[in-house]
Amino acid sequence: xxxxxxxxxxxxxxxxxxxxxxxxxxxxxxxxxxxxxxxxxxxxxxxxxxxxxxxxxxxxxxxxxxxxxxxxxxxxxxxxxxxxxxxxxxxxxxxxxxxxxxxxxxxxxxxxxxxxxxxxxxxxxxxxxxxxxxxxxxxxxxxxxxxxxxxxxxxxxxxxxxxxxxxxxxxxxxxxxxxxxxxxxxxxxxxxxxxxxxxxxxxxxxxxxxxxxxxxxxxxxxxxxxxxxxxxxxxxxxxxxxxxxxxxxxxxxxxxxxxxxxxxx
Amino acid sequence: xxxxxxxxxxxxxxxxxxxxxxxxxxxxxxxxxxxxxxxxxxxxxxxxxxxxxxxxxxxxxxxxxxxxxxxxxxxxxxxxxxxxxxxxxxxxxxxxxxxxxxxxxxxxxxxxxxxxxxxxxxxxxxxxxxxxxxxxxxxxxxxxxxxxxxxxxxxxxxxxxxxxxxxxxxxxxxxxxxxxxxxxxxxxxxxxxxxxxxxxxxxxxxxxxxxxxxxxxxxxxxxxxxxxxxxxxxxxxxxxxxxxxxxxxxxxxxxxxxxxxxxxxxxxxxxxxxxxxxxxxxxxxxxxxxxxxxxxxxxxxxxxxxxxxxxxxxxxxxxxxxxxxxxxxxxxxxxxxxxxxxxxxxxxxxx
Amino acid sequence: xxxxxxxxxxxxxxxxxxxxxxxxxxxxxxxxxxxxxxxxxxxxxxxxxxxxxxxxxxxxxxxxxxxxxxxxxxxxxxxxxxxxxxxxxxxxxxxxxxxxxxxxxxxxxxxxxxxxxxxxxxxxxxxxxxxxxxxxxxxxxxxxxxxxxxxxxxxxxxxxxxxxxxxxxxxxxxxxxxxxxxxxxxxxxxxxxxxxxxxxxxxxxxxxxxxxxxxxxxxxxxxxxxxxxxxxxxxxxxxxxxxxxxxxxxxxxxxxxxxxxxxxxxxxxxxxxxxxxxxxxxxxxxxxxxxx
Numbered sequence: 001x002x003x004x005x006x007x008x009x010x011x012x013x014x015x016x017x018x019x020x021x022x023x024x025x026x027x028x029x030x031x032x033x034x035x036x037x038x039x040x041x042x043x044x045x046x047x048x049x050x051x052x053x054x055x056x057x058x059x060x061x062x063x064x065x066x067x068x069x070x071x072x073x074x075x076x077x078x079x080x081x082x083x084x085x086x087x088x089x090x091x092x093x094x095x096x097x098x099x100x101x102x103x104x105x106x107x108x109x110x111x112x113x114x115x116x117x118x119x120x121x122x123x124x125x126x127x128x129x130x131x132x133x134x135x136x137x138x139x140x141x142x143x144x145x146x147x148x149x150x151x152x153x154x155x156x157x158x159x160x161x162x163x164x165x166x167x168x169x170x171x172x173x174x175x176x177x178x179x180x181x182x183x184x185x186x187x188x189x190x191x192x193x194x195x196x197x198x199x200x201x202x203x204x205x206x207x208x209x210x211x212x213x214x215x216x217x218x219x220x221x222x223x224x225x226x227x228x229x230x231x232x233x234x235x236x237x238x239x240x241x242x243x244x245x246x247x248x249x250x251x252x253x254x255x256x257x258x259x260x261x262x263x264x265x
Numbered sequence: 266x267x268x269x270x271x272x273x274x275x276x277x278x279x280x281x282x283x284x285x286x287x288x289x290x291x292x293x294x295x296x297x298x299x300x301x302x303x304x305x306x307x308x309x310x311x312x313x314x315x316x317x318x319x320x321x322x323x324x325x326x327x328x329x330x331x332x333x334x335x336x337x338x339x340x341x342x343x344x345x346x347x348x349x350x351x352x353x354x355x356x357x358x359x360x361x362x363x364x365x366x367x368x369x370x371x372x373x374x375x376x377x378x379x380x381x382x383x384x385x386x387x388x389x390x391x392x393x394x395x396x397x398x399x400x401x402x403x404x405x406x407x408x409x410x411x412x413x414x415x416x417x418x419x420x421x422x423x424x425x426x427x428x429x430x431x432x433x434x435x436x437x438x439x440x441x442x443x444x445x446x447x448x449x450x451x452x453x454x455x456x457x458x459x460x461x462x463x464x465x466x467x468x469x470x471x472x473x474x475x476x477x478x479x480x481x482x483x484x485x486x487x488x489x490x491x492x493x494x495x496x497x498x499x500x501x502x503x504x505x506x507x508x509x510x511x512x513x514x515x516x517x518x519x520x521x522x523x524x525x526x527x528x529x530x531x532x533x534x535x536x537x538x539x540x541x542x543x544x545x546x547x548x549x550x551x552x553x554x555x556x557x558x559x560x561x562x563x564x565x566x567x568x569x570x571x572x573x574x575x576x577x578x579x580x581x582x583x584x585x586x587x588x589x590x591x592x593x594x595x596x597x598x599x600x601x602x603x604x605x606x607x608x609x610x611x612x613x614x615x616x
Numbered sequence: 617x618x619x620x621x622x623x624x625x626x627x628x629x630x631x632x633x634x635x636x637x638x639x640x641x642x643x644x645x646x647x648x649x650x651x652x653x654x655x656x657x658x659x660x661x662x663x664x665x666x667x668x669x670x671x672x673x674x675x676x677x678x679x680x681x682x683x684x685x686x687x688x689x690x691x692x693x694x695x696x697x698x699x700x701x702x703x704x705x706x707x708x709x710x711x712x713x714x715x716x717x718x719x720x721x722x723x724x725x726x727x728x729x730x731x732x733x734x735x736x737x738x739x740x741x742x743x744x745x746x747x748x749x750x751x752x753x754x755x756x757x758x759x760x761x762x763x764x765x766x767x768x769x770x771x772x773x774x775x776x777x778x779x780x781x782x783x784x785x786x787x788x789x790x791x792x793x794x795x796x797x798x799x800x801x802x803x804x805x806x807x808x809x810x811x812x813x814x815x816x817x818x819x820x821x822x823x824x825x826x827x828x829x830x831x832x833x834x835x836x837x838x839x840x841x842x843x844x845x846x847x848x849x850x851x852x853x854x855x856x857x858x859x860x861x862x863x864x865x866x867x868x869x870x871x872x873x874x875x876x877x878x879x880x881x882x883x884x885x886x887x888x889x890x891x892x893x894x895x896x897x898x899x900x901x902x903x904x905x906x907x908x
Contacts, residue, residue: 022746090641167383
């Protein structure tokens with residue numbers, strides 16, 4: 001860090017402390033042999049990891065969260081990629097409007113979307129919680145699917161597809177042999193981002209949960225409300241480790257700064 | 266299309282200039298909203314020749330090429346390929362080969378896979394695909410790079426791969442969209458003769474789009490000069506350069522001096538055909554053109570000097586003439602000198 | 617002169633069979649549109665007009681009350697106030713980080729950027745939980761203060777606005793850094809040198825050249841952080857408790873504890889308007905900045 005900018009450097013250090021130190025505290029308390037959340041931790045043990053991994057509400061919720069994240073990511077891509085193709089290659093009238101529509105779930109607060117689905121589908125139409133969760137998460141991920149694959153599509157050369165057509169490929173064949181392989185990194189980024197967004201989501205799932213379908217982050221929130229033991233720190237540490245694995249995969253394949261570059265432009 | 270024909274034509278087998286055209290446009294227009302990109306053009310592309318579509322950007326040359334390739338369809342008119350109406354055919358059913366300005370090599374395939382792509386779609390046996398791909402790559406001199414990825418190649422090499430990919434399918438027509446515009450100057454000149462050689466060896470009918478008149482003059486058997494969606498002139502390079510049909514074509518071919526003849530027509534003359542002599546002397550050709558004027562500027566260019574003269578025509582109008590004269594002849598001249606601009610009658614071209 | 621748009625217009629589509637091609641493309645949009653309409657748009661409209669067992673007039677009457685009732689106004693004010701504070705803090709910390717990272721030539725720059733982005737991948741619950749360990753009554757910060765004799769007993773820090781500000785800053789600082797980073801890295805470093813060459817000090821160069829040219833990124837950062845802060849649920853729930861109620865925690869208790877649909881809808885409307893308003897204003901400022 002540049003020492004000739006003392007004020008900027010000092011603010012930057014404070015920023016990194018605020019971002020990262022709480023995470024370190026979570027990890028440190030996870031290894032305590034004591035039974036309360038206090039610092040410094042008393043002794044070293046893995047007992048809270050054992051506890052977390054054998055605590056049925058957590059393992060059940062983990063399974064629900066994984067299923068929901070995989071299913072909603074798959075659905076969002078399955079409907080999002082064709083839509084992206086139509087938006088960026090179809091020369092349809094009202095392109096801006098359609099694009100805006102697909103990005104609109106980003107603007108409305110997730111808590112509000114959750115309330116909307118709860119009121120209309122679960123209360124009024126008595127739909128089961130699981131399909132509503134899936135529907136909500138898919139709608140939430142659609143903007144990511146459209147934006148990230150859209151950026152990949154916009155960055156690719158239209159004449160690649162034209163060249164394939166000229167060499168004798170039908171539109172369908174062109175899509176599968178040229179367009180899809182070119183979009184693969186973009187689709188992979190969108191999938192990774194979608195999975196993580198769905199897995200970590202709280203505000204949308206909050207009102208849509210039921211006893212049978214409760215996601216891990218919400219189960220953890222409920223647990224913290226009742227008891228303050230280090231099991232939650234152990235669970236958090238496991239999530240942190242899994243997230244780091246995903247970050248490394250992202251960095252090795254598409255470069256993870258790029259994934260997030262797509263969101264904030 | 267006959268995919269069993271050899272890539273190289275029989276050298277004995279000269280194209281017959283009287284044979285049916287490789288493609289033709291009949292009253293073709295292309296309108297985008299309130300903008301007419303191509304305005305009712307009719308055109309024949311001779312078989313076995315290299316035809317260039319030449320003009321400034323926005324003249325409709327690329328739009329015409331894309332209509333021929335099937336990437337956009339005319340608003341009206343008919344396009345024939347080898348005598349058959351192809352107006353409504355999608356690109357994949359036209360059997361043409363196209364080289365794009367960006368080369369459009371598939372980044373996820375090797376060079377050999379790129380070249381074999383069209384052959385695979387034609388369901389040729391695998392061995393035949395490989396043989397054909399290798400043959401095409403050898404023809405462009407890149408046989409040794411078959412296993413490379415496009416991004417490992419230089420611009421010039423990518424260009425050659427694109428060319429190999431297009432000729433591997435034995436296209437009815439080879440279409441080149443500004444193929445040399447992304448290359449550096451030295452490579453560009455080299456690729457001109459390379460493309461000519463390949464055209465000669467294969468006997469393919471080639472259509473090349475360019476905005477560079479030198480490129481068109483050097484490479485074409487036939488030139489089509491376009492402007493604002495219309496054809497200004499079509500003919501062999503010698504015809505177009507030697508006798509431009511109008512002022513636009515003349516300017517595009519590098520003519521800079523325009524004069525009025527006594528009967529009101531426009532005359533043009535190339536800068537190197539004009540001479541500059543001191544006013545009132547009898548130097549210069551007898552008869553022909555002689556106009557009085559004064560020197561505005563002298564630009565020394567080594568062997569020659571470009572003299573800008575403000576001259577007065579017979580009708581009293583001031584014209585600015587660019588005279589390209591040899592350096593020795595300009596030694597005595599200075600800015601502001603009163604001079605006569607002279608030219609022999611034979612060098613004056615009536616538009 | 618000929619129209620300049622010739623080449624742009626010769627798109628992928630085939631002019632002649634445009635109708636059938638467009639039909640195919642329109643078909644590709646349908647599944648996505650269906651998801652958006654049934655999974656998002658139609659239910660969202662329901663908040664305004666058709667909350668269960670409630671009619672639109674009740675919702676609007678409640679909305680009117682909310683904007684006059686002192687209790688509700690205090691919650692709205694607290695939400696907006698905390699949002700503004702968090703936005704200011706995130707910009708004050710995030711811009712210098714973005715500036716240092718964007719101007720860094722060492723390989724540590726890449727590592728620090730990755731460290732700033734990584735928390736975005738991590739669950740908000742996990743990230744916020746760390747503050748319970750630090751700010752709790754047996755927490756690290758309290759014991760530190762006692763240890764150094766600054767206070768005699770650990771002060772109440774959890775369930776205060778301070779805790780919420782810390783938690784939200786941790787959550788949204790990465791967003792601020794990314795938005796500022798992409799703006800600062802587009803400001804040619806040669807301009808810094810030019811200003812220095814003309815006699816500006818390092819500080820002057822920063823305020824006269826770098827900051828004004830990065831304004832669009834700062835506006836984006838501010839919008840993202842503010843919108844995130846006023847709609848966040850996890851952080852105020854864990855760190856604010858029942859004492860520091862915000863719009864988001866109110867919305868949850870209206871809909872799942874007291875089951876007061878009119879209030880829930882009205883709260884949702886206030887929250888949405890707040891976010892949409894700020895985004896719209898920011899977009900306008902951004903556009904003005906781009907043309908200035």
